[in-house]
Amino acid sequence: MTRLAYYPGCTLKTNARNFEESTMATAEALGVELVEPGRWNCCGTVHALAKDDVMHHLAPIRNLIRVEELNAEGSVDSKKVVTLCAMCYNTLKRSNQVFNQDSDKRKKIRDIMTKEDTQYSGGVEVIHYLEALKEQGWDKVAAQVKKPLKGLKVAPYYGCLLLRPRGIGIDDADSPTIMEDLLKALGAEVVSFAYSQKCCGSYHTVHMREVVADLSHKILKQAEVAGADMLVTACPLCEYNLGQRQTQVKQQYPSFNSIPVVYFTQLMALAFGLGEEATAFEANRPEPTPLLKEKGLLE
Amino acid sequence: MILRSGPENKHYRDRVKELSGENVDLCFQCGACSSGCPMTQEMDYLPSKVIRMVQLGLEEAQESKTIWVCTTCFNCEVRCPRGIDIANVMEALRQLVLRKKYNRVSIDELSPEELRDLPQVALVSNQRKMTA
Numbered sequence A: 001m002t003r004l005a006y007y008p009g010c011t012l013k014t015n016a017r018n019f020e021e022s023t024m025a026t027a028e029a030l031g032v033e034l035v036e037p038g039r040w041n042c043c044g045t046v047h048a049l050a051k052d053d054v055m056h057h058l059a060p061i062r063n064l065i066r067v068e069e070l071n072a073e074g075s076v077d078s079k080k081v082v083t084l085c086a087m088c089y090n091t092l093k094r095s096n097q098v099f100n101q102d103s104d105k106r107k108k109i110r111d112i113m114t115k116e117d118t119q120y121s122g123g124v125e126v127i128h129y130l131e132a133l134k135e136q137g138w139d140k141v142a143a144q145v146k147k148p149l150k151g152l153k154v155a156p157y158y159g160c161l162l163l164r165p166r167g168i169g170i171d172d173a174d175s176p177t178i179m180e181d182l183l184k185a186l187g188a189e190v191v192s193f194a195y196s197q198k199c200c201g202s203y204h205t206v207h208m209r210e211v212v213a214d215l216s217h218k219i220l221k222q223a224e225v226a227g228a229d230m231l232v233t234a235c236p237l238c239e240y241n242l243g244q245r246q247t248q249v250k251q252q253y254p255s256f257n258s259i260p261v262v263y264f265t266q267l268m269a270l271a272f273g274l275g276e277e278a279t280a281f282e283a284n285r286p287e288p289t290p291l292l293k294e295k296g297l298l299e
Numbered sequence B: 001m002i003l004r005s006g007p008e009n010k011h012y013r014d015r016v017k018e019l020s021g022e023n024v025d026l027c028f029q030c031g032a033c034s035s036g037c038p039m040t041q042e043m044d045y046l047p048s049k050v051i052r053m054v055q056l057g058l059e060e061a062q063e064s065k066t067i068w069v070c071t072t073c074f075n076c077e078v079r080c081p082r083g084i085d086i087a088n089v090m091e092a093l094r095q096l097v098l099r100k101k102y103n104r105v106s107i108d109e110l111s112p113e114e115l116r117d118l119p120q121v122a123l124v125s126n127q128r129k130m131t132a
Helices: A017-029 A055-072 A086-101 A103-112 A129-136 A138-143 A178-185 A209-225 A236-244 A246-252 A264-271 A289-294 B007-020 B032-036 B047-055 B059-063 B075-079 B086-098 B112-117 B120-130
Strands: A002-007 A032-035 A080-083 A125-128 A153-156 A230-233 A261-263
Touching: A002 A055, A017 A032, A017 A261, A017 A264, A055 A080, A055 A086, A055 A103, A080 A086, A080 A129, A086 A103, A086 A125, A086 A236, A125 A129, A129 A138, A129 A178, A138 A178, A153 A178, A178 A264, A209 A236, A209 A246, A230 A236, A230 A264, A236 A246, A236 A261, A236 B120, A261 A264, B007 B047, B007 B086, B032 B047, B032 B075, B047 B059, B047 B086, B059 B086, B075 B086
Parallel strands: A002 A032, A002 A080, A080 A125, A153 A230, A230 A261
Antiparallel strands: none
């Protein structure tokens, strides 16, 4: 078992429990133990873009201190930290980069964080679970597949913060392949579509829900036209806007056909044959189970 | 809109450049940012036009609806041939307004059902971007 630090973030413990549960089960199947720090805090969800903003780097850096502590006490095998939520990935990775590249900010951050038990060295590497899988090798992932997702047409949806800005994203910002590679390893049929990297409207879902439903409709419709049975995502906010917001989409576009949206880890758990608790499809809206039964992938 | 070029315009442009860390003078108005932006249908000025307003030092830039509609998805950053991170400029303009204790949205306007339904990641990021 390789032991890797794991930063969950807020939504993985509530709305996106299915993302976490499916991840834990698939990691275990691949011989990886994800170790959560005993105390972690909100990452802030969005990176501090204003150049004079130091305060909003403290929350991400504090989490990275927790990772270094896990490593120092021997609970994990490296200074890598795995994230699932695209927003957590982005904030942790970007603050880490600011800390390491901007000596003036590094000094300020250290001067403020004097009450922490340990000082941050800058040595943590922030990765996304998809990157951890790629590093293991797609052949290793494929070797765990008990039930290939034959005949399932899946459109990978990347959204924004997993790929952008350039130099931070987990793959090429223009033509990513990491989710396609995973889906192929699982035996699914990959459907490429024009809006796989188009923003879902993000946090505007709070006060501009009609606008977000418009964007979601465009994305979902495009995937349907391209021939997809379902979409996969790697972000709890994308899942909410594209999946759970479909009731709003339906109100605005009565002829809209609902289409399931699941986390990539849920399809992994399905293909690995890890059972209902691991796939955790019951929390997804619209429900993906009727489609998967129709495809002969669920009983 | 009246074009002016006094010291106050230079001051405003420099302030936005400093806060965003972006050299907006590099922009030659190709419009790639606007063409790739997923939110233009909700904007009053296209992102490229907001950049032009900043170049000219026009404070109207921060009065536009555009800066509040931006989702900071960084599509413009990836597309800009001049290497400007337009999302950073939008953030600087928002910050100039928010730092005067302005709140664009209020969490009090949400019903208990909405608060229960919305994921934390949406609420926290929304408040971070839209409130002082």
